[in-house]
Amino acid sequence: MNEPELIERLRERVGLPRTAGVVLGIGDDCAIVRPRGSREDWLYTTDMSIEGTHFLRETHGAADVGWKALARGLSDIAAMGGEARFCLLSLAVASWVDARWLDGFYGGLLALAERAERAGVALIGGDLARTERVMCDIVVAGTVPRGKALRRDGARSGDAIYVSGALGGSALGLAAGRGKAWVRHKRPQPRLALGRFLRARLGATAAIDLSDGLSLDLHRLCTASRLRAEIAAPPVYRGATLEQALHGGEDYELLFTAPLRVRVPDAFEGLALTRIGTMRRGTAGAVEMNGEPLPPLGYDHLRHL
Amino acid sequence: MNEPELIERLRERVGLPRTAGVVLGIGDDCAIVRPRGSREDWLYTTDMSIEGTHFLRETHGAADVGWKALARGLSDIAAMGGEARFCLLSLAVASWVDARWLDGFYGGLLALAERAERAGVALIGGDLARTERVMCDIVVAGTVPRGKALRRDGARSGDAIYVSGALGGSALGLAAGRGKAWVRHKRPQPRLALGRFLRARLGATAAIDLSDGLSLDLHRLCTASRLRAEIAAPPVYRGATLEQALHGGEDYELLFTAPLRVRVPDAFEGLALTRIGTMRRGTAGAVEMNGEPLPPLGYDHLRHL
Numbered sequence: 001m002n003e004p005e006l007i008e009r010l011r012e013r014v015g016l017p018r019t020a021g022v023v024l025g026i027g028d029d030c031a032i033v034r035p036r037g038s039r040e041d042w043l044y045t046t047d048m049s050i051e052g053t054h055f056l057r058e059t060h061g062a063a064d065v066g067w068k069a070l071a072r073g074l075s076d077i078a079a080m081g082g083e084a085r086f087c088l089l090s091l092a093v094a095s096w097v098d099a100r101w102l103d104g105f106y107g108g109l110l111a112l113a114e115r116a117e118r119a120g121v122a123l124i125g126g127d128l129a130r131t132e133r134v135m136c137d138i139v140v141a142g143t144v145p146r147g148k149a150l151r152r153d154g155a156r157s158g159d160a161i162y163v164s165g166a167l168g169g170s171a172l173g174l175a176a177g178r179g180k181a182w183v184r185h186k187r188p189q190p191r192l193a194l195g196r197f198l199r200a201r202l203g204a205t206a207a208i209d210l211s212d213g214l215s216l217d218l219h220r221l222c223t224a225s226r227l228r229a230e231i232a233a234p235p236v237y238r239g240a241t242l243e244q245a246l247h248g249g250e251d252y253e254l255l256f257t258a259p260l261r262v263r264v265p266d267a268f269e270g271l272a273l274t275r276i277g278t279m280r281r282g283t284a285g286a287v288e289m290n291g292e293p294l295p296p297l298g299y300d301h302l303r304h305l
Numbered sequence: 306m307n308e309p310e311l312i313e314r315l316r317e318r319v320g321l322p323r324t325a326g327v328v329l330g331i332g333d334d335c336a337i338v339r340p341r342g343s344r345e346d347w348l349y350t351t352d353m354s355i356e357g358t359h360f361l362r363e364t365h366g367a368a369d370v371g372w373k374a375l376a377r378g379l380s381d382i383a384a385m386g387g388e389a390r391f392c393l394l395s396l397a398v399a400s401w402v403d404a405r406w407l408d409g410f411y412g413g414l415l416a417l418a419e420r421a422e423r424a425g426v427a428l429i430g431g432d433l434a435r436t437e438r439v440m441c442d443i444v445v446a447g448t449v450p451r452g453k454a455l456r457r458d459g460a461r462s463g464d465a466i467y468v469s470g471a472l473g474g475s476a477l478g479l480a481a482g483r484g485k486a487w488v489r490h491k492r493p494q495p496r497l498a499l500g501r502f503l504r505a506r507l508g509a510t511a512a513i514d515l516s517d518g519l520s521l522d523l524h525r526l527c528t529a530s531r532l533r534a535e536i537a538a539p540p541v542y543r544g545a546t547l548e549q550a551l552h553g554g555e556d557y558e559l560l561f562t563a564p565l566r567v568r569v570p571d572a573f574e575g576l577a578l579t580r581i582g583t584m585r586r587g588t589a590g591a592v593e594m595n596g597e598p599l600p601p602l603g604y605d606h607l608r609h610l
Contacts, residue, residue: 014415033429038343044429092353127352135436
């Protein structure tokens, strides 16, 4: 059972949420909840960061781990065009963790929390435990105007497909262990302002953040929208390979679709926006690059289950 | 650095939440958020369950692990007198986990989710990853009428102290590995209806759920309320020792305070409510049982850090 299969199975089992106010459940970047009487919808996302899987003690500093843990959650809020409001952090520490590491970890997390939104993202709670490998789970909550969240399932046939920035930088950085790409890997910048621009100004139809690689994340967007995609090669981060750009994860750029009539600027606040293809009717989830099938080789945590 | 010290340090560092709508941040059973325009406050809590720490593969069935993971979060909502609304689950699986275990795990979790509240508690999202030991983190969100959440810091000098049920059953069950106490350990019943009764009908002044042992949790309630407590021995679960009742964790009963003038019934829906003592002015956090200091020996995940 791989991750999409498990999620589909869970979604079938859980069924449509019966609880009043749940707009969208399992399967998108965030769940969407509409509190009674509120003009805003609330977005919720959780992301785990595990020593040995998402980071290594030897190479990833405590502050980097804290920063990135939060960045992953913020990126999900960005993909829906939301404003991040608060977070909770569950942290399990290993015996090698000392007070200095903890200070560094929270320092990195709080540095991003203060910087990510003008009003800051409040750390309002969490849980603490002990284990053998450090792991944490970040919960981020954000808001969008009622009914306005950008979702994966909104793309329409004929929509143009875009990505922000250049891809493969994080994979390159992880392989190189130094240089600008390494900083990019350790300190991703969630695209919150871009996400809101796409939702509120541009009229994007669908979006997803590139956390697990373009090939897998585009496949997910296509599956949710019940369409297929035809693309050309995406912009590749300087020094990275096309493979890294297509299948390397953790770029945390945004992938989005917009109707053809929409004039998408070449850049937003200095970040390139590049058209890479078109959404088409056909086998839901299928992606072709330059006429050849592009398999979803991005990261699937459960592929070998 | 132990857990209270770390939490205090974090609370100082994070400061008062600047984000509009955050009513209560780090340090209670749940954080409290007031969405713009809403007549309800939202409660948020997260709880980790880790193989080897919170459960053992050999003795705890998959369905028990799923049930208890959610029960821990629901118990925090109960302690604040809330109604549980939805949850998110992050799950990291080890290589020994197969599809059958996953089905059992989600089956146990969803069984409680359907039963815990009349409207059910919707599972609306989460995250999946792979690791060496199974661990999960549950996020539970609930609601209370605006400004009405039961908190740890509301007790007043002279208030009577009560506990629900009998204590030590979970510790006894864990030690015995069989019998009714073992079921109690594996399938705790969050006291959601009781929590709402305490808040809405009884006029309780403070509450906390007994997750880490009476001695530690009462110490926490006293610290938050800046008072001390004088108690007698609490009701002991049949077959358990006084030690287990005082310091054993995971009973998930409620500990609460109420003004002396309040007539507290002997039982609520068949669950005994027993007065065990009185809140007093004095050293904040100090607890005396029968005139002797009662050290907070309950479970502290970071005591040896």
